Amino acid sequence: MSDDMCDMNGHMNVRFFQTIPMDYDGNFYNSLVGKDYISKGFSFFTAEQNIRYLKECLKGEKLTPRFRMLNANEKLYHFVCAIFKESGEVAALIETVEIHIDMSIRKSAAISEEILQTLFRMRTEHEKSSDYPFETKLKIK
Numbered sequence: 001m002s003d004d005m006c007d008m009n010g011h012m013n014v015r016f017f018q019t020i021p022m023d024y025d026g027n028f029y030n031s032l033v034g035k036d037y038i039s040k041g042f043s044f045f046t047a048e049q050n051i052r053y054l055k056e057c058l059k060g061e062k063l064t065p066r067f068r069m070l071n072a073n074e075k076l077y078h079f080v081c082a083i084f085k086e087s088g089e090v091a092a093l094i095e096t097v098e099i100h101i102d103m104s105i106r107k108s109a110a111i112s113e114e115i116l117q118t119l120f121r122m123r124t125e126h127e128k129s130s131d132y133p134f135e136t137k138l139k140i141k
Contacts, residue, residue: 001057001058001059001060001061001062001063002059003059005059006059010058010059011056011057011058011059012056012057012058012063014051014053017051017053017083017092017094018049018051018094020063020065020081020083020094021065021067021079021081021094021096028067028079029044032115032118032119033115038103041102041103041104042100042101042102042103042109043100043101043103044077044098044099044100044101045098045099045101046096046097046098046099047076047097047098047099048096048097048138049094049095049096049097050093050094050095050137050138051092051093051094051095052092052093052094052137053091053092054089054090054091054092054093055085055089055090055091055092056091057083057085057091057092061085061086062085062086063083063084063085063086063091064083064084064086065081065082065083065084066081066082066084067079067080067081067082068080068082068126068132069119069122069123069126070095070123070136071123071139071140072111072116072119072120072123072140073140073141074110074111074116075099075100075108075109075110075111076097076098076099076100076140077097077098077111077119077140078095078096078097078098078136078138078139078140079095079096079098080093080094080095080096080132080134080136081093081094081096082094082134090134093134095136095137095138096138097138097140
């Protein structure tokens with residue numbers, strides 16, 4: 001954690017708890033649908049987000065984000081970013097639900113079968129990788 005990430009209290013400013021998963025979401029988005037997806041007339045918008053601050057993050061601490069796809073359906077996907085401190089403690093949990101949008105009408109639209117299957121494969125792989133000991137607040141069916 002660098003000086004520019006600290007607020008007047010000497011700990012990480014709340015906006016960086018959103019920046020970390022947003023940076024991931026951009027990378028994930030590009031690998032899922034490609035940088036030109038908007039030019040094809042579709043995008044994803046953040047529909048809901050829940051942030052839980054669990055441990056204070058101080059200047060100089062090394063933080064590591066870990067992501068997990070929790071669920072997906074024909075229009076939504078739900079993931080969580082856990083921000084870990086070097087000690088192994090979880091500093092924050094950031095849950096996000098994204099909704100698929102048809103940009104021509106700016107309303108929700110079904111995710112293509114190819115993309116949906118990719119989301120399901122990711123969820124299955126993440127479920128195999130480790131136990132997830134955190135209760136989530138957001139849900140999609």
